[in-house]
Amino acid sequence: MTKEDSSNNLRTPKEFDFTTGDFRRIRSLIYKRAGITLADSKEEMVYSRIARRLRATGYKDFGTYLDRLEGGKMENEWESFTNALTTNLTSFFRESQHFPILAEHARKKRGDGLFTVWCSASSTGEEPYSIAIILCEAFNSLKPPVQIIATDIDTNVLKTAANGVYTSDKVEKMAQDRLKKFFLNGKGKQAGMVRARQELRDLITYRQVNLLENNWPIRGPFDAIFCRNVMIYFDKPTQGKILSRFAPLMKPDGLLFAGHSENFTYVTNDFKLAGKTVYKLSSPSAGASGRPVENTEKSADT
């Protein structure tokens, strides 16, 4: 069972007592830690996901577990707590209208050195691999001058992404020639699985990055930033702050790709719409020049 389909029915008798106070406490902790806002309707989902952490750590009630977590008595548990509460739904070539735009942008920049992409909420890897495939096709090479950095707050999904192994149903909608070119079929115990080819995996570097943190270990400048279907979990001030930190990491003509239900127009003056859910810098001079830039909240030079 995946995290995504694990919520219990409201009337299911509960293994652990779970009060609205416990829910609110968890909601406030994950908001502070990851910026994720959880609606009241997520109470059952939260119960089922954190109940698993109680089982794994041996605690018998939510109150004690949360006291220990907040009291700094289980430093490592924060990672599992956070991983448990993220929603990682993704797919290959999701929101497919973005990929021809990316390909076109890359073709225009052929001969300009490395084409750089930051995939900032990469989940289990389907998004960065889709980007890598499109860029191999745009440069007509399995070793294109491309560098993709793929990040997520959730350390479990990053492991899955780096491994690049998927069940065949995940790629069933992919064109056969793409599938043949970019994936290997599993044999024996791996039958029914596919693995992204080494060349594709070599184009992507994975790192844990919490978009809420002040110091991102990220160096621009980027030709494209993908930030899709993660801002929906953040409130508007948080979205605005993140966007203002993306701006100096973009190349002056860089593109920012957003999710289908994410509208940044009323959140930022740094970016303007350049197509459906695609943005570019309002003022290209706000982007990075040719030199590498790191993003920290205090100063782009530190």
Ligand SMILES: C[S@@+](CC[C@H](N)C(=O)[O-])C[C@H]1O[C@@H](n2cnc3c(N)ncnc32)[C@H](O)[C@@H]1O
């Ligand atoms: C719904 S998935 C979207 C995946 C992919 N971008 C797509 O559009 O298919 C959202 C991802 O955002 C990640 N996420 C949530 N909060 C985050 C944060 N504060 N910093 C970085 N990633 C975060 C989650 O772990 C999850 O993998």
